[in-house]
Amino acid sequence: MFKKILFISIICALDVSAQTFNWSSIEPSANLSWVSCYSGFECTRFSVPLNYSDDQEGSAAIAMLRLRSNFTGSDYLGPIFYNPGGPGVSGVDDLVGGTGAFLAGITPQFDIVTFDPRGVDHSTPAVTFFESDAERQFWLSAKTFDANSSSDALAVQVAQSKVIGQLAKDRDNGILAHVATDNVARDLLQMVEAYGEENLQYWGISYGSLLGETFATLFPDRIDRMIIDGVLDGSGWFSNNLTDQVLDIGVVLQGFFDGCHSVGPTDCAFYASTSDEIAANLNSLYDSIRVQPLPAYAGPSAAYGTVNYDYLRNVVVRALYSPYSLFSPLASALSALSAGNATEIYELIQPIPNSELCQITDADLPSANQFESELAVQCADGGVVNDTLAQLFDFMVSVNSSFAGEVATFRSGCVGWQVHPEHFKGPVGANTSHPILLIGNTADPVTPLANAQKISADFPGSAVLTQDSFGHTSFAASSSCTAAFVLAYFVNGTLPEPGTVCSVETPLFPSVSSA
CATH class of the missing domain: 3.40.50.1820 (Alpha/Beta hydrolase fold, catalytic domain)
Known part of the structure; x- marks a missing residue:
């Protein structure tokens, strides 16, 4: 949740020899x-x-x-x-x-x-919990970003957390x-x-x-x-318990609406006559994509997939991290999505194309084990989470924000975690x-x-x-x-x-x- 997020569509023409290093060569x-x-x-x-x-x-x-x-x-x-x-x-x-x-x-x-x-x-x-990158990607492809994205999203997250907690314990190499x-x-x-x-x-x-x-x-x-x-x-x-983390997230989103309206249609592709109308248009997109996810396809050698409500929420929230670089491309992608084209919004947070168009280096991608190490530190630091599904739901409801699902996702991630060392x-x-x-x-x-x-x-x-x-x-x-x-x-x-x-x-x- 607190990682530095990078947004890269396609990385090409890099000096691979200058960007890789064999760490095992150092004793x-x-x-x-x-x-x-x-x-x-x-x-x-x-x-x-x-x-x-x-x-x-x-x-x-x-x-x-x-x-x-x-x-x-x-x-x-x-x-x-x-x-x-x-x-x-x-x-x-x-x-x-x-x-x-x-x-x-x-x-x-x-x-x-x-x-x-x-x-x-x-x-x-x-x-690491996984024995191959393919196994990791298979697991991550089933993860949801927002615990409020569907009627059973939180319940599925709890079940997944119990599975990954057991897997992590069984495959622990002594580091957890x-x-x-x-x-x-x-x-x-x-x-x-x-x-x-x-x-x-x-x-x-x-x-x-x-x-x-x-x-x-x-x-x-x-x-x-x-x-x-x-x-x-x-x-x-x-x-x-990071309830307070979303205290200002709505202010940042309002900044998107107000900023888009302020610069006009030339510089903001998602422009409307008022800030409120821009907000309403985004909510309409949420409602539409919730009912009917859209295909995203940029060609056989490029990014492809589907855009559903959870994916769209993920894109919008991530853009709020880096608004000065991402609000303009987000506006363009939302405009295209309004016209039924989901490819641009899909590509906005894809680190690389689905097929290998160019050489990708260590510095271009998130850590291979970022999911595992992030979860391991979070659950070690945060301690035991024994919440029932009903308690987690009540916790989500108690968060006074339309982004309560992201807060609940953070907490639900440690349900079922089994390695709890004594520490500060x-x-x-x-x-x-x-x-x-x-x-x-x-x-x-x-x-x-x-x-x-x-x-x-x-x-x-x-x-x-x-x-x-x-x-x-x-x-x-x-x-x-x-x-x-x-x-x-x-x-x-x-x-x-x-x-x-x-x-x-x-x-x-x-x-x-x-x-």
């Missing part, structure tokens, strides 16, 4: 022995205890990657450790995929260092009891020390904010600088050695600004920087103001004044002539 070590990898990056595999309470249980190898600063001497200010969210998202692939250049552009005096958390992608052992966020925080401290640093400099977005909160609670005196961006409410996460489960909060900077958007669909304000109160001396934008995390739009505060904080430790709000430069609906 894991307790030292950071960097080797050249990908294109312009350095990689290492870092050994950490699998179980911090019993070092006899073996070790895990954490895949780490860095983009080195060009600054030297007193101008060089050390490493910033970065986590892109998830859980289950590969920091390595995210940095190689473009985030590295973005972060280095904001903080050029620092090395940018990331890693795949234990159990994720290039780190070993990896969390050790993937909770507090262990990732301990790994992070080990990495900082191996880097030759005493204290952490950190930027975590989305789930990465929860990792930051956990680290700051467990090791409050080991923080030099910490930015948490797109702030997750730790108390909700550790109780598997909150509450978060501490007096830190240096105050934390929290960043929140005025309207974030999954980590509302209220979360940043709430968590700030748990860390005395911290400050909240508000970015006046829609979307998930400050990465959703370009803001030179936000970038300036980030740099000032990392370089000088300077916090913004209370109530500081940064505007953004990115247009919500780029004009056709300038796009």
Whole structure:
């Protein structure tokens, strides 16, 4: 739910040799022995205890990657450790995929260092429930996004969760009891020390904010600088109850309606004479597609499938994460769907065509085991969920939002989970050695600004920087103001004044002539 979401239709003409790397060529070590990898990056595999309470249980190898600063001497200010969210998202692939250049552009005096958390992608052992990619895709193809998408969707989700919980336990390679966020925080401290640093400099977005909160609670005196961006409410996460996550999602959707109407029919293909009419037209599409799903077919060598109500809801919600890049294509796709053509809306969230049109690299795709590692961390952190179907239904009804089905889907995912290790489960909060900077958007669909304000109160001396934008995390739009505060904080430790709000430069609906 909190992963950094990428939207790619077709990826071609990539330098495959520059974008792949054989991680098994590196012997894991307790030292950071960097080797050249990908294109312009350095990689290492870092050994950490699998179980911090019993070092006899073996070790895990954490895949780490860095983009080195060009600054030297007193101008060089050390490493910033970065986590892109998830859980289950590969920091390595995210940095190689473009985030590295973005972060280095904001903080050029620092090395940018990331890693795949234990159990994720290039780190070993990896969390996996499936014996092949085909088996994984077969399972995922039956999953529903919205527990309210049909009369039996929630019941089916509960049954599926019980199946996957048993399968995960039966195929556990020994990692499931050790993937909770507090262990990732301990790994992070080990990495900082191996880097030759005493204290952490950190930027975590989305789930990465929860990792930051956990680290700051467990090791409050080991923080030099910490930015948490797109702030997750730790108390909700550790109780598997994210009711408040949709607090602002309706505001973002209203931004689509208002923005579309404001720019007019030339720049918004789903335009109507009022914002209310645009909203009504989307609801009509929901009703229509619920009754009659549509085929999507772009040709024998391209994406194909069907678009039903659940799929359409998924597309719309995902667009709310990255509105400045996705509202225009969403409007175009909705316009085509209104005319009976579902191909454009189907292609909007397909990572690759159904057949192999071009070479796809590590950096282009989600982690192979993202579904498994995300579920394993969520259910380890959140604890036992023994809700009956009736209780889950009552929980969904209690969420005062048209997006209650997504909240219920998150909770239902842990019904039937069977691996429940003892570990830190909150509450978060501490007096830190240096105050934390929290960043929140005025309207974030999954980590509302209220979360940043709430968590700030748990860390005395911290400050909240508000970015006046829609979307998930400050990465959703370009803001030179936000970038300036980030740099000032990392370089000088300077916090913004209370109530500081940064505007953004990115247009919500780029004009056709300038796009």
